[in-house]
Amino acid sequence: DAGVTQSPTHLIKTRGQQVTLRCSPKSGHDTVSWYQQALGQGPQFIFQYYEEEERQRGNFPDRFSGHQFPNYSSELNVNALLLGDSALYLCASSAGGARSSPLHFGNGTRLTVT
Amino acid sequence: QKEVEQNSGPLSVPEGAIASLNCTYSDRGSQSFFWYRQYSGKSPELIMSIYSNGDKEDGRFTAQLNKASQYVSLLIRDSQPSDSATYLCAVNMLPTGNQFYFGTGTSLTVIP
Numbered sequence A: 001d002a003g004v005t006q007s008p009t010h011l012i013k014t015r016g017q018q019v020t021l022r023c024s025p026k027s028g029h030d031t032v033s034w035y036q037q038a039l040g041q042g043p044q045f046i047f048q049y050y051e052e053e054e055r056q057r058g059n060f061p062d063r064f065s066g067h068q069f070p071n072y073s074s075e076l077n078v079n080a081l082l083l084g085d086s087a088l089y090l091c092a093s094s095a096g097g098a099r100s101s102p103l104h105f106g107n108g109t110r111l112t113v114t
Numbered sequence B: 001q002k003e004v005e006q007n008s009g010p011l012s013v014p015e016g017a018i019a020s021l022n023c024t025y026s027d028r029g030s031q032s033f034f035w036y037r038q039y040s041g042k043s044p045e046l047i048m049s050i051y052s053n054g055d056k057e058d059g060r061f062t063a064q065l066n067k068a069s070q071y072v073s074l075l076i077r078d079s080q081p082s083d084s085a086t087y088l089c090a091v092n093m094l095p096t097g098n099q100f101y102f103g104t105g106t107s108l109t110v111i112p
Helices: none
Strands: A005-007 A010-013 A019-024 A031-037 A044-050 A053-057 A064-068 A074-078 A087-094 A109-113 B004-006 B011-014 B019-025 B032-038 B045-050 B054-058 B061-066 B071-076 B085-092 B100-102 B106-111
Touching (some): A005 A087, A010 A019, A019 A087, A019 A109, A031 A074, A044 B100, B011 B019, B019 B032, B019 B085, B032 B061, B032 B071, B045 B054, B045 B061, B071 B085
Antiparallel strands (some): A005 A019, A031 A087, A064 A074, A087 A109, B019 B071, B032 B045, B032 B085, B054 B061, B061 B071, B085 B100
16 A cells, blocks of 8 residues: 655755655545645645645745646645745645545655755 | 644653653644654654544553643653654644644653
């Protein structure tokens, strides 16, 4: 049973560039959430996708956008990268029908912006 | 402002002791609560979920929830060095949506 998979594992970008991160949810899960975790902090909610639509959004600027595909996989796009965007980006999947369903995390993508 | 607060620690306990981790949350309407373990450089791993007031036990782990006090805790019995990690408290604040709020985590070190 495949868990949540994310790619790439590490990424180095230059300020002002754009980046796309990818996520495949755990088998049987249809909801994907994206989190940003800065060093020494807890994960911060970016947004959640269900049925190919953004269902919830956290306090992140429009530079952060996403997409969910019919196979439930998802992408996170960040435009005009800032140094402060350097963080671990976590994808988490859950069963969308159960609102209290726990999140299952992927291994994350470490983004470094120079 | 919806917040989840944890003592950042570090918390050190000797091997075999009980480690007690605490978490408070601000939204009285919160419905579901989770504890995650995160090893350094790794992603969070689900340990426990709790939805009703009282205690829930799973092996060496016990989660305790008190909604009136807006307080949730995690007890780790017979602590092992492999339990050394950061423990994250997560709260799903329904009915605003299926959106998890995390605390900053408590760093636990179990000393052999």
